[in-house]
Amino acid sequence: MSSGTELSVPGTGGGLSLVPKSEVKLGMKDFKTDQEVRWCPGCGDYAILAAVQSFVPELGLKRENMVFVSGIGCSSRFPYYMDTYGFHSIHGRAPAIATGLAASRPDLSVWVITGDGDSLSIGGNHLIHALRRNVNLNILLFNNRIYGLTKGQYSPTSEVGKITKSTPMGSLDKPFNPISLAIGAEASFVARTIDSDRKHLQSVLREAAEHRGTSLVEIYQNCNIFNDNAFEQLKDPERRDDITLRLEHGRPIASASKAVRRAADGGIEVVPRSSVSEDEILVHDAHRVDPSLAFALSRLDEPAFEHVPIGVFRSVERPSYDELMAEQLQEAVDERGPGDLNDLLLGGDTWRIG
Amino acid sequence: MSSGTELSVPGTGGGLSLVPKSEVKLGMKDFKTDQEVRWCPGCGDYAILAAVQSFVPELGLKRENMVFVSGIGCSSRFPYYMDTYGFHSIHGRAPAIATGLAASRPDLSVWVITGDGDSLSIGGNHLIHALRRNVNLNILLFNNRIYGLTKGQYSPTSEVGKITKSTPMGSLDKPFNPISLAIGAEASFVARTIDSDRKHLQSVLREAAEHRGTSLVEIYQNCNIFNDNAFEQLKDPERRDDITLRLEHGRPIASASKAVRRAADGGIEVVPRSSVSEDEILVHDAHRVDPSLAFALSRLDEPAFEHVPIGVFRSVERPSYDELMAEQLQEAVDERGPGDLNDLLLGGDTWRIG
């Protein structure tokens, strides 16, 4: 790589189409670093790390063309453990930093690792702007509904009334629903999964990686030190199958005992599965351009944990920011040729002396 | 006012229930300052200023208990022209500053004046957090879809392909829909109106002021210098009645020629009014707790300006942040009495020497 324009690889296609493929087959161990993993024993982050490390070889990319960028938080330590390029940046700013990287290097597969505080508190603005821009990023939002690294204050996803060090009488503010927020921010790809279900997690990562543009994946993650069992209902073998509504494109949205259907007033509602015939059950359409139904699905988990949709809420195609940028550069060259410095400097009115 | 606890007026009720009423009847001129108004001739801001100045007396509040807080932008000059307390702050931060003010002074009627750049670009994070917290603020977002004060760069609400000084080949990023974003951010009150329709503007302001919590009012505002006629369709007497869908609680959503109804697939759609019977037309329910329908309504104006809902999309009751905060303070006093400094300092393990 030696000159400006060589970096400007224009192109379109799947999320990985511009990223060079590895000539050798890589395995999980190729993505492990020699750094000691420094999370608390039992932290959900371990499961996610293992899931990612065992998943990425499947993408078949050159390791050196993958970059993990993070902010600050327990979760943001993640890049140290991935033997790719990595940037552990500052609190909340990973989407901005990754935007510059991805926008100027379409040949990279860029992953943002962030926590609920990092991405939704201090970093909320960068997140929503990355989403509307549709920069080619995969954003993994580790949502443990707490500030882990700073030892347990409530976060923008903590439930109202949360008693923490900074809210001894309970928190007052209504939490964000990250899925609703992302959809409201024009996200083209939004999904939710959970640390404890590796298979599901990996299936969502697969779709996210293949999506060109910004993919937001909310991962419910247990912080066993400061917010243990926050997602217990989804892990309890007795209940999880009942309350989990898996979103799979083209398939009816239902759990073992519950089903989603159109309500009489036109909204959507969850009813006992036994009360509806199979063809009354709403069939999931992740590719619907109008985000309204995806938004409605994101509201189903209120009241909390009675029925929780997981999977890909929305996945629609839209040109990615880096592509559009590269196209403009190409177009400028096509129209008027590559830039010439002397021409530029001499442009406008000149006169000669002597 | 002399001591800490006296400021902590707890209470509930309408948006203005805690704000003292004026003993004398005030008029529009009472709210005008001696400052020369410094907008470009023809700017939509004039109309909004006049509408606000002629509307606020109606609230019957003490003038000294009203505060206008703004960021930076043409629109943010607004407070200088309102003869109330005012704070022209820094770019994007008005919601944060107003949050501290409103949270500590429930006896004030606090208005935030902001532009599309101010509130959605640099200030996006403070905006969405104010909305989820439901601080008692009225946020008037002057949306001219451009940066006025810095002389015409595209803004986060500019349409894709916008040619401006900073985007000579057209902008690349999909704009925010402020209404969708606000609803995704758990807003309790969201409305849209337009500078040119004073009656509508004032009716929306009325509802916003009465709402306790954060009211977001998007005001389409013409910038005749850098983005003239951005909302021409809605002003053109030939077309505006056709394309404007007025949202009024309890009333069918329809324009002269168009009507909104439930689509076969459960979504909502706009159809020729003549093709539906009156009772098929969707009746607006602004108070619906589930925001999904309000969200769906916010998507109706795509493609742009074919049919544009204006009015109150959503207005639901939820305790406001300042109330909850005041309640906790009161509860703490009720439970253990007001704080005593000596007790505090001596608390814990002490020992005596000498």
Add this chain to the structure above:
Amino acid sequence: MTKQVQQLERVIIRFAGDSGDGMQLTGDRFTAGTAEFGNDLSTLPNFPAEIRAPAGTLPGVSSFQLHFADHDILTPGDAPNVLVAMNPAALKANLSDLPRGADIIANTDEFTKRNLQKVGYAVSPLEDDSLAAWRIHSVPLTSLTVKALEGFALSKKDAERSKNMFALGLLSWLYHRPTEATIQFLETKFAKKPDIAKANIAAFQAGWNYGETTESFSVSYEVKPAKLAPGVYRNISGNQALAYGLIAASVQSKLPLFLGSYPITPASDILHELSKHKRFGIRTFQAEDEIAGVGAALGASFGGALGITTTSGPGVALKAETVGLAVTTELPLIVVDVQRAGPSTGMPTKTEQTDLLMAMYGRNGESPLPIIAPSTPSDCFDAAVEAARIAVKYRTPVMLLSDGYLANGSEPWKVPDAADLPDISTEFASGPNAEDGVTFLPFKRDSETLARPWAIPGTAGLEHRIGGIEKAEGTGNISYDPDNHDRMVRIRQAKIDGIAHDIPALEVDDPDGDARVLVLGWGSTYGPIAAAVRRIRKAGGKVAQAHLRHVNPLPANTGEVLRAYDKVLLPEINLGQLALLLRARFLVDIISYNRVRGLPFKAEELAGVIQDVIDSE
């Protein structure tokens, strides 16, 4: 077996173990016992940035050092007399700080092959000669604890958890600490789990008894209570003292406290502490970020509250723009910076004095503000009250520069009586102030303080607008007049400079009055510098000491003091930031001593430096 009792003047002990071993709690309890007993003391906690780094590793080591004595002391001590090492990592991480001959109490149970390997020991150091220079006490703390708790219905793992209490019991025996308070503490802490309470108490007592009976310890030590000024004392950390100072400032100023803050190490505990005291009408707002935190505090100030924001280095950088707005709108605001090691994220749990110049200059334009730096943990209380006094009186943001060492360190504090605290209340504007008797001029100044009136919303007739654009003198209207701007720039500067006449002169401690070398410091270096000065004097050396609490503006006599000595030595935990300000202002060739290790200075180190300067005279 009768054991020997030896008298000591002072002792430094360090508890070290894994992050999960409860070393901070153990240290806190030992401190409480020591405080109760009446020694003077000083503590230094030291813990990793990770919540719980992998067990048994070097980065996972957490330690707590306590210095206690029969006389007043100034620092947590340079070199421990005793190290309690709960595992091989704790031993390895701390050994280099131990002077030869110190005692090491090692928990042999944890010196397993695996744990030794984790930190790179091929052979257990307890079993080769490598520790010959120290006095080793090999104690199987874990198994002794488990054994002591055999009668309890506890899993082995739960029983093992009490090993820190066993260690605490043993050390309490070794240094004749009172035990009742610890027992009471455990009963209260585990009130809801009486079994756990009992087990911990049993472990604690077993540790004590072990000391009494084992041959491993033939001597125990007594350190007599210290003769401190009479009064009621409590132990207090810097963050707690700072929070209390802010509450006191709210009470004494009669202004409701509003804290806008975003959590960050090592400042978060101030937020935590303040959020407990809603009975004082205190509002704590955990904002979405540092910018919103300071913004909300400023908004509250505009509304008549005592607006406060608390943070640490990177957070201060983010607040800069809003602090600039506070400077130009001339509203009271307290910005607390608990400095930590930088640049950038740096080493969040480590201490440093590297934010001074950012506090001075880290804003666009000429935007002067006062800076106050507490010198010891308990001094954070007074410094906070003083910061509020100045903020309120002069209508200005004030930077309060604490640091990680002060924040987490603790010492006995003679609790003041609220009645003795200064009245720092102010008056809000209530009516017109112009000569015409009807106009209100928000930027007309008090002729003495140069402060502008503080007119809060709700006050009829004083409606006015403020903002970040340059303001005309008096009216506060937007003004682009060049001369007005020049004047306003100078007035804002003069207002801050003028505070020099409202603060105490810089005091010099020079007992014989004939020292030729002055050691100057600011902020948290007070303890180590004073301890070093003592050493020098004890050895017959002459040295004067002065310490700056008001870093901006400087006390009016500062130049005089500096010029009165042949040499001025200024140790700082940065690359010479205060030195830069003093050199520029007074053209005095200050000698800097700088070490930026994330740790406080050691008294011995400074004594050496001072001696070198004296010798080079």
Add this chain to the structure above:
Amino acid sequence: MTKQVQQLERVIIRFAGDSGDGMQLTGDRFTAGTAEFGNDLSTLPNFPAEIRAPAGTLPGVSSFQLHFADHDILTPGDAPNVLVAMNPAALKANLSDLPRGADIIANTDEFTKRNLQKVGYAVSPLEDDSLAAWRIHSVPLTSLTVKALEGFALSKKDAERSKNMFALGLLSWLYHRPTEATIQFLETKFAKKPDIAKANIAAFQAGWNYGETTESFSVSYEVKPAKLAPGVYRNISGNQALAYGLIAASVQSKLPLFLGSYPITPASDILHELSKHKRFGIRTFQAEDEIAGVGAALGASFGGALGITTTSGPGVALKAETVGLAVTTELPLIVVDVQRAGPSTGMPTKTEQTDLLMAMYGRNGESPLPIIAPSTPSDCFDAAVEAARIAVKYRTPVMLLSDGYLANGSEPWKVPDAADLPDISTEFASGPNAEDGVTFLPFKRDSETLARPWAIPGTAGLEHRIGGIEKAEGTGNISYDPDNHDRMVRIRQAKIDGIAHDIPALEVDDPDGDARVLVLGWGSTYGPIAAAVRRIRKAGGKVAQAHLRHVNPLPANTGEVLRAYDKVLLPEINLGQLALLLRARFLVDIISYNRVRGLPFKAEELAGVIQDVIDSE
């Protein structure tokens, strides 16, 4: 009528009118004609922060000053010889700058009762004696224009719009400016509206003819071309030169340029300019805020681009935290600060030098970085290339401190040949650099520059992680080791300090070599200082001049230079920021001269100050 022609060495004219009157365009065109004619020149635009303040008011006045001469000149001039006042507000706002005897061309049509009232004139100053000290030319510009355009199918309002072109024509006649280029310009500008083009050209010519025929002007003036160094010249503003410099840096470094920026006055035009040149592979990203702007630039740098962010004062404050990250991760980054009057929002369109100390110290922790300040509009080109050279070579963020005066001011620029520009390319790391031949150490340094390797994603085998936490020397792994931290703090400082050996020595201009007073400056004060120095010398005084472009680190000989003079005078448009740095470092009693009026210094003012210092010798 034959008119007299008078020869002048230099002329200063100022066009002033309402924001809507097109004064900036008029000034630009006059400048272009003057440049084409071959005079040396310097310009100073001055406009309100409002887009279009209310017509006819004082805050709405916009002006453009141009100084041109038959010799090389250094500033836009102190006091205009001619004021074109398009309305009463323009007259009132500018009168105090006019020396007695100057010409005033007043557009009488606008001196209506209403317009006079707006600015507080009871009687028209054209009609009382108040302007007796000046030479008044009352010209009904508006109605003459309308009359001249009678033949065109234009509304009256549209016709009136061309009055600025009439004025331009008149002034072009008065000073013998060439006209072809202006006619061509109008044809191009209104290519799509040929009627408008023709009308404007007609107005322009009518203005010329009016000068030729009216008795109001009996003299016209000639200013001979200046003898500048041979070469091809163009007129260029500071912002444009800076943008071109960045493009040149991209070409010369062979790195694709990535700009992350958020609009802000007076920096926005750099963003605008760069976004036009996508043919150079330049990516311009208008971010959601300043933090995202610099973040994206840093991300791009990590990816191997020349990462750049442009802003002004308040924006720099917001970027501080990310700049700190760049310091500690040691990545190239250029941060352009076009300084404007502060604090806070201040006066956005006015100039100032008040961000120097923020640039130096506005970050938490010890985070040194190089600072470069251009001295004239065209020097912004070279300064930008130099900033990139240092950023790339030393892997460091560099602050480039321009200001509002340089940004909008313009001067003739001898266009360099690209072939003569320095090669500032660098090498990315391509393989292992450890002694073992297999390991890549991202923080192993070049022994000479102390720069670390720049290994960009996509390079096989060099996968590594960087971040804001303190790093171990060599490996870059997270390290909390106290001594490592102290070392890294010092190495980062040493790397920046070392650049002193890679920059030119500070040159002193002291023709006779016997001056006892040195005037020192930095940044945009170059012109006024040099002009003042000329005056002093012309009057027989002795004074030496030196100007700093590298403000951090300072040229290696700076101390030597300062100490070589009895007195050093340092004029700054701040309260003494560089003075502080120099005093602290060299203990030299620098004499500061500070005026913070949002305007550049005047040469006369400085000459007076210099003379005073000389006299006090």
